[in-house]
Amino acid sequence: xxxxxxxxxxxxxxxxxxxxxxxxxxxxxxxxxxxxxxxxxxxxxxxxxxxxxxxxxxxxxxxxxxxxxxxxxx
Amino acid sequence: xxxxxxxxxxxxxxxxxxxxxxxxxxxxxxxxxxxxxxxxxxxxxxxxxxxxxxxxxxxxxxxxxxxxxxxxxxxxxxxxxxxxxxxxxxxxxxxxxxxxxxxxxxxxxxxxxxxxxxxxxxxxxxxxxxxxxxxxxxxxxxxxxxxxxxxxxxxxxxxxxxxxxxxxxxxxxxxxxxxxxxxxxxxxxxxxxxxxxxxxxxxxxxxxxxxxxxxxxxxxxxxxxxxxxxxxxxxxxxxxxxxxxxxxxxxxxxxxxxxxxxxxxxxxx
Numbered sequence: 001x002x003x004x005x006x007x008x009x010x011x012x013x014x015x016x017x018x019x020x021x022x023x024x025x026x027x028x029x030x031x032x033x034x035x036x037x038x039x040x041x042x043x044x045x046x047x048x049x050x051x052x053x054x055x056x057x058x059x060x061x062x063x064x065x066x067x068x069x070x071x072x073x074x
Numbered sequence: 075x076x077x078x079x080x081x082x083x084x085x086x087x088x089x090x091x092x093x094x095x096x097x098x099x100x101x102x103x104x105x106x107x108x109x110x111x112x113x114x115x116x117x118x119x120x121x122x123x124x125x126x127x128x129x130x131x132x133x134x135x136x137x138x139x140x141x142x143x144x145x146x147x148x149x150x151x152x153x154x155x156x157x158x159x160x161x162x163x164x165x166x167x168x169x170x171x172x173x174x175x176x177x178x179x180x181x182x183x184x185x186x187x188x189x190x191x192x193x194x195x196x197x198x199x200x201x202x203x204x205x206x207x208x209x210x211x212x213x214x215x216x217x218x219x220x221x222x223x224x225x226x227x228x229x230x231x232x233x234x235x236x237x238x239x240x241x242x243x244x245x246x247x248x249x250x251x252x253x254x255x256x257x258x259x260x261x262x263x264x265x266x267x268x269x270x271x272x273x274x275x276x277x278x279x280x281x282x283x284x285x286x287x288x289x290x291x292x293x294x295x296x297x298x299x300x301x302x303x304x305x306x307x308x309x310x311x312x313x314x315x316x317x318x319x320x321x322x323x324x325x326x327x328x329x330x331x332x333x334x335x336x337x338x339x340x341x342x343x
Contacts, residue, residue: 021077021098
């Protein structure tokens with residue numbers, strides 16, 4: 001079961017900051033699903049996470065302004 | 075609460091948390107760290123300012139002096155506080171900048187009787203003092219209590235800075251075994267000092283403290299940076315551990331803090 005984090009209403013850079021803080025609580029290999037409604041975050045957050053070695057398992061558009069990014073912790 | 079941070083803390087420290095070398099874990103380390111600042115003057119001002127901003131959770135500030143108008147040419151944290159004790163003025167500045175920080179003030183002079191008890195409370199000491207008696211007292215007490223030390227000093231247009239990790243690298247006495255005789259080196263009061271100079275040196279000291287607390291990068295251990303503001307040069311002097319060092323050598327002569335060694339009027343041992 002993936003851990004979920006709802007970041008609707010949050011903007012950059014806090015989308016990344018909060019995703020990163022949540023990932024720090026998880027074990028290596030665990031999955032995290034983050035919900036965003038801030039369009040730039042869908043590009044920025046995966047890029048920053050990849051830079052830190054995490055794996056992006058998928059980006060799913062759920063609505064006009066709603067995305068779920070699935071991350072596997074490095 | 076995410077990762078133990080309040081919403082306000084996530085915003086305040088976001089630029090730290092973003093850094094791969096810091097992250098939430100590093101920021102928590104800073105928040106749980108205790109740093110002692112010797113002096114809240116020219117060097118102390120930028121040291122205190124940046125350590126407080128960085129979120130170093132406990133700052134000890136020892137200074138027995140009062141803010142004087144002539145201090146404000148370089149001591150940037152004391153604005154509006156002429157006549158107040160510097161330690162109190164610094165505390166007020168820190169409280170305004172970052173309410174996360176607990177400030178412990180010591181409105182007294184660091185001396186042979188209080189130094190060991192005070193140092194025991196802290197993870198690292200930052201020396202921003204302006205005289206040789208305190209400088210040698212701080213160095214020797216750090217070696218004896220095995221407390222890391224950031225050393226900085228300034229003179230007119232020049233400054234020097236190094237980091238001392240006792241028993242893992244050289245100490246201040248390894249390089250300068252004894253203080254110069256009294257009267258040979260004029261104080262800042264007599265010699266003058268360029269106001270921006272302590273800003274440079276103090277911020278390098280604060281950088282070293284933050285790196286030490288985070289356990290990142292290469293510290294200035296065994297290296298002394300010599301800064302010349304007039305020519306804008308940074309020179310690096312290699313420091314070697316001195317086997318005959320009176321405090322950290324193989325057969326140290328100084329094994330406890332004795333008051334008579336650090337008298338201002340006589341030669342400092």
